[in-house]
Amino acid sequence: MSLTKREVENVAHLARLEITEGEIERVVENLSSIINFVDQLRGADTGDVLPMAHPLDMSQRLRTDEVSESDQRERFQANASAVEAGLYLVPKVIE
């Protein structure tokens, strides 16, 4: 099975990845070969096997609802490309 250029462009949009015109041919080829490779799973007899989401048989731990972390906004925002007055700046979303 070979993926079409349009399918690959749709996946790239879903993943919010820009793929340039120069890259697209190789991406279609690679992704098709990976999907063909994993297609061999279809032949496995999985009958009524339950899907395994996690390697350990453990349940989710709960904790009491109390504040455990201190406010470090300035430290965290030091890594952002654009901040102002404690807010993260992004391109205008609402006109």
Added chain:
Amino acid sequence: MMHKKTVAEISRSLKAGEFSSVEITRHLLSRIDSLDKNLNSFITVTADLALAAAAAADKRIASGDAGPLTGVPIAHKDIFCTDGVRTSCGSRMLDNFVSPYDATVVARLKAAGMVMLGKTNMDEFAMGSSNETSFYGPVRNPWDLNTVPGGSSGGSAAAVAARLAPVATGTDTGGSIRQPAALAGITGVKPTYGRVSRYGMIAFASSLDQAGTLTQNAEDAALVLEAMSGFDKHDSTSSPAAVPAYHGSLNESLEGLRVGVPQEFLDEGLDPLNRAAVEAALDVYRSLGATIHAVSMPSLALSVPTYYVVAPAEASSNLSRFDGVRFGYRCENPVDLVDMYKRSRGEGFGEEVKRRIMTGTYVLSAGYYDAYYLKAQKVRELIAEDFTRVFKEVDVLMGPTTPEPAFELGSKTADPITMYLNDIYTIGVNLAGLPGVSIPCGFVNDLPVGLQLIGSHFSEAKLLNVAHRYQQETDWHQRLPGSDYE
């Protein structure tokens, strides 16, 4: 020379006052300065921080307040967040990211008094088996500079093999500690899933990722692993199980040990010379009183395709946090929000990372979820059941770590599937969440190869014991890659 000493030997020398932590730290920093030009095993060298930490460790030792690791230098894979130090994960995306906190692994080893020399090179976001996907360029294998050191913990493996650091941390999602350890002729330990905290370890595939060690031998792995392991409230999948004193059981007898050899590991893809090295290692275990049993694990044949559905699916979700807003690379002059996301991610991520995100997005997308993702989770269960079944019959599994020794740079980059198949013997362990170890067991064409040991959940103490006893009988782990590294 100081740099050839193991962690345990350095620890003894520091206590005995043969040299100080500042002296060995300075010595290793100067080796990195001269030898790493060829290897490229470090992304960041933290010389000033290291010397300050070493001076503090020397004070602790003088005051009698030292533990076994106090003053011993270490290198951290650049996937572990380090407070105030750039943490790049081998990616352009995080080239400018200075972590505001320490990963639990880093914090615990720091508290034990270990001295961080720097951050080691790695495949971008730990996605690769050759260290060629790093934004900072490939790492070269000290055994032959034309070959790769394996990946994704390639920088950590090369640094320990070249004796630039006595120990380095690594992470293993599909073989990323064991495979480079094998290719670089050192000892790599991937603990049970949940044994070591994942907090502050940049996520690739959350149900598979596990931190571990790259060292010269099993004794050192026992010392460092003991300090790294244990429950952490910051990791929701951290195990509450107590951490045994790994160091205390290293010398236990192997009389009566039942060793299983999965026949699926001795397939036509295995280099005959590599196979001979593994069989010679099995003979050593026979001489130590172990019995060897052929076992069959038919579902293992599907471990690579299963992994290449599960891991990319989890990666596509984990890496969605890189949006150019709160941290990481942001493109120039975005016209709108979607343009900012797409170009920041398109320009910030390298080719292999984008390939995995695309694969993961595809297998999770509407219409394909059942056929790929759900199916892979079911096959994953079959693979885990294969392991559970054989561990009722044997104590430990053994086989090759890789199909062949280190390969040449560029030789597997044209076709992603060829690269993926290099992890064929290591991936099953991650899918089942088991501990695995690789120890040097010989040479093929003058390049080191590894013997892989696999145990049941939380059997690290047994695996380290089994590895250590072999290393008492053999000297493969003491070989050095050429006169430059003497």
